[in-house]
Amino acid sequence: MVLFEQVVKRFGSNIVLDHLDFSVAQGERVTLIGPSGSGKTTILRLLMTLEKVNGGVVYVEGQPLSHMKRGSQLVPANERYLRTVRKKIGMVFQQFNLFPNMKVLDNVTEAPIHVLGLSKEEAVDRAKQLLDLVGLGDRINQHPTSLSGGQQQRVAIARALAMQPDVLLLDEVTSALDPELVADVLNVLRDIAQSTTITMLIVTHEMQFARDVSNRILMFDKGRIVEEGQPDKIFSNPEHERTQTFLRAVLEER
Amino acid sequence: MGTFLTQLGDSAGNIGAAILVTVEATVLGAILALVLAFILGLLARSRFLVVRGIARTIIEFFRGTSLYVQLFWLYFALPVLGFQISSALLCAVIAFGLNFGAYGAEVVRGAINAVPKAQWEGAVALNMTGFQRMRLVILPQAWIGMIPPFNNLLIQLLKSTPLLSLITVADLTFEGQQLRAATGQTALSYLFLLVVYFILAYIFTLLMNALESVAKARLGRGGGLRGLFRLREADPTGRSAGAGAGGGA
Amino acid sequence: MNTSIWDWTVVEDVIPLLLKGFAVTLLATVVGSVIAILLGLLLAMARRAPTRLVRVPVRAFVEFVRSTPLLVQLFTVYVLLPSLSPFVIGASVLGIHYATYMSEVYRAGIDGVPKGQWEAATALSMPRGRTWQAVILPQAVRNVLPALGNYIISMFKDTPFLAVITVHEMVFQAQEYGSDHFRYLEVFTLAAAIFLIASYPTSLLVRRLEKRLGH
Numbered sequence: 001m002v003l004f005e006q007v008v009k010r011f012g013s014n015i016v017l018d019h020l021d022f023s024v025a026q027g028e029r030v031t032l033i034g035p036s037g038s039g040k041t042t043i044l045r046l047l048m049t050l051e052k053v054n055g056g057v058v059y060v061e062g063q064p065l066s067h068m069k070r071g072s073q074l075v076p077a078n079e080r081y082l083r084t085v086r087k088k089i090g091m092v093f094q095q096f097n098l099f100p101n102m103k104v105l106d107n108v109t110e111a112p113i114h115v116l117g118l119s120k121e122e123a124v125d126r127a128k129q130l131l132d133l134v135g136l137g138d139r140i141n142q143h144p145t146s147l148s149g150g151q152q153q154r155v156a157i158a159r160a161l162a163m164q165p166d167v168l169l170l171d172e173v174t175s176a177l178d179p180e181l182v183a184d185v186l187n188v189l190r191d192i193a194q195s196t197t198i199t200m201l202i203v204t205h206e207m208q209f210a211r212d213v214s215n216r217i218l219m220f221d222k223g224r225i226v227e228e229g230q231p232d233k234i235f236s237n238p239e240h241e242r243t244q245t246f247l248r249a250v251l252e253e254r
Numbered sequence: 255m256g257t258f259l260t261q262l263g264d265s266a267g268n269i270g271a272a273i274l275v276t277v278e279a280t281v282l283g284a285i286l287a288l289v290l291a292f293i294l295g296l297l298a299r300s301r302f303l304v305v306r307g308i309a310r311t312i313i314e315f316f317r318g319t320s321l322y323v324q325l326f327w328l329y330f331a332l333p334v335l336g337f338q339i340s341s342a343l344l345c346a347v348i349a350f351g352l353n354f355g356a357y358g359a360e361v362v363r364g365a366i367n368a369v370p371k372a373q374w375e376g377a378v379a380l381n382m383t384g385f386q387r388m389r390l391v392i393l394p395q396a397w398i399g400m401i402p403p404f405n406n407l408l409i410q411l412l413k414s415t416p417l418l419s420l421i422t423v424a425d426l427t428f429e430g431q432q433l434r435a436a437t438g439q440t441a442l443s444y445l446f447l448l449v450v451y452f453i454l455a456y457i458f459t460l461l462m463n464a465l466e467s468v469a470k471a472r473l474g475r476g477g478g479l480r481g482l483f484r485l486r487e488a489d490p491t492g493r494s495a496g497a498g499a500g501g502g503a
Numbered sequence: 504m505n506t507s508i509w510d511w512t513v514v515e516d517v518i519p520l521l522l523k524g525f526a527v528t529l530l531a532t533v534v535g536s537v538i539a540i541l542l543g544l545l546l547a548m549a550r551r552a553p554t555r556l557v558r559v560p561v562r563a564f565v566e567f568v569r570s571t572p573l574l575v576q577l578f579t580v581y582v583l584l585p586s587l588s589p590f591v592i593g594a595s596v597l598g599i600h601y602a603t604y605m606s607e608v609y610r611a612g613i614d615g616v617p618k619g620q621w622e623a624a625t626a627l628s629m630p631r632g633r634t635w636q637a638v639i640l641p642q643a644v645r646n647v648l649p650a651l652g653n654y655i656i657s658m659f660k661d662t663p664f665l666a667v668i669t670v671h672e673m674v675f676q677a678q679e680y681g682s683d684h685f686r687y688l689e690v691f692t693l694a695a696a697i698f699l700i701a702s703y704p705t706s707l708l709v710r711r712l713e714k715r716l717g718h
Binding site for chain 3: 086087089093097098102111
């Protein structure tokens with residue numbers, strides 16, 4: 001489903017991803033953990049085409065995402081090509097990034113109508129179902145700014161799902177929330193993980209949540225994967241020394 | 255083109271003198287405006303309603319009526335009341351000073367209001383008098399924030415000086431029109447005129463940037479000389495708001 | 504001829520003329536504003552164009568126009584394009600002059616829209632045009648409405664400059680009446696009063712808008 005092949009990403013002289021190889025299968029839910037600056041968020045941003053690779057190729061469903069085919073060669077993707085391939089991917093951001101000039105419902109219907117070409121009725125139906133799913137069916141006519149952070153993030157989840165992406169990226173979706181609002185958001189995501197087969201890539205510091213929803217954990221350090229495995233194994237019995245110190249630090253914080 | 259350059263060479267003396275007139279009007283107008291801006295800006299923060307009311311009325315009056323009308327009023331209407339200002343240039347300087355002083359007052363007020371409350375409280379804690387607070391603590395911090403909006407006003411003032419040519423003063427615009435009459439080269443004459451104004455505006459901006467750098471260095475916030483050659487900053491509040499809305503700085 | 508300093512018959516005489524001129528003043532302000540609001544936005548967006556070939560000349564144009572006097576610009580266009588009517592020239596030059604100011608305002612507004620808004624639009628695969636139209640501009644323009652309002656008031660107060668190219672706006676009428684009858688005190692005092700009456704309440708409205716938008 002998702003394949004990173006020798007991917008390199010630099011910001012200036014700072015190498016964030018260092019010849020990274022990994023893949024995620026269809027329907028798999030993978031959580032990326034590791035210290036900040038280890039390149040986890042960059043992976044999501046590359047997949048969302050918010051950043052460009054400096055080397056290597058990213059594939060989604062066997063199709064190159066960072067590049068496009070010209071004849072038999074791969075050349076860096078142009079904007080037009082990106083517009084077609086990035087529809088397969090949806091993303092929920094740390095800061096929600098709802099459109100404050102639109103009502104909740106319009107946030108969710110905007111892209112289905114203007115990108116997927118759905119009729120207004122279809123888009124509204126779909127949006128209402130999704131907003132019910134995230135528990136905000138009664139807020140469709142409010143403006144995002146009148147909602148709490150947790151509610152805004154749930155709208156953002158509905159907005160991403162309305163595009164029916166094959167891959168959903170969750171970038172520290174609870175980090176900007178007050179502690180008491182975290183649970184609602186995570187419960188919604190647990191529901192979605194259980195009731196759908198959508199592929200998920202998750203960056204989070206909520207280890208219990210990672211354990212509950214993931215099939216696999218990838219531990220990152222300095223742009224490389226230092227350890228990977230099933231949640232039970234990684235959390236109960238980590239092998240790599242970096243993983244042990246990282247998990248100890250995270251769990252002590254709680 | 256050839257005759258234009260010859261003529262330009264011949265009138266170099268006149269044009270030089272005219273540039274001096276324009277610069278003189280700008281600088282004198284700016285000085286008067288600066289003084290009025292501080293007086294009105296500080297009075298507009300007075301504790302006394304009457305003082306505040308008078309200051310505000312003056313500010314709103316000169317902001318609310320057009321500079322053009324103010325100048326013509328001083329030049330044509332004031333003599334009817336028995337006050338003849340001795341020269342047209344002085345008349346213009348007074349009009350510039352009053353008009354831009356009113357805009358400047360809003361800049362002063364806005365910049366003072368932008369000084370953090372803790373600074374006021376600190377000054378009170380040191381048992382300073384109101385005057386000391388203003389002179390020793392608040393103004394030294396506030397005036398840096400006034401420089402960019404003042405720069406905008408200064409350029410506005412420079413751009414208003416062609417009004418001089420309408421009341422018989424031989425300023426740059428006046429000489430430009432003489433040049434046009436002498437050469438018959440309309441496009442070149444006016445283009446030349448616009449370029450000279452642009453250069454003057456740029457020189458004023460450089461000077462204000464230098465002033466800002468010095469002021470910042472003194473406060474230890476130095477951006478150094480890097481910002482020296484940049485152009486004017488945008489004035490997102492619009493001229494009539496000055497820095498009153500706190501955005502001009 | 505009446506010799507008193509202030510003559511009310513002059514006032515009665517001149518007010519209809521001034522109001523006639525005032526209609527031209529308002530029309531020039533409206534036409535100029537429309538040009539400034541639209542062209543200003545265009546200039547601001549051009550300064551975000553992907554190529555320097557667009558950005559650099561647009562920036563030079565904006566800097567040049569906003570650093571040189573409106574009065575000289577008016578003269579220049581007036582003598583270069585003698586076939587156009589003074590009103591058309593006056594309102595257009597006024598509009599273009601203020602468009603350069605407004606473009607800076609829009610630019611600040613556009614830069615003020617958080618980067619996350621662009622990213623969210625990308626994440627939803629929204630095309631660039633739709634992103635501008637539905638996401639960026641509504642937020643950017645809302646934030647700069649008071650500043651645009653202030654510039655429109657400034658434009659209004661700069662309309663007397665149009666008198667120098669014989670546009671029959673209010674101050675032109677005042678000057679003409681003044682020199683014909685040699686009564687300057689009444690005409691310029693009235694002109695000032697009309698400006699104040701029109702611009703002060705408008706600026707109060709803009710300030711209220713400013714407060715409401717939380718500036």
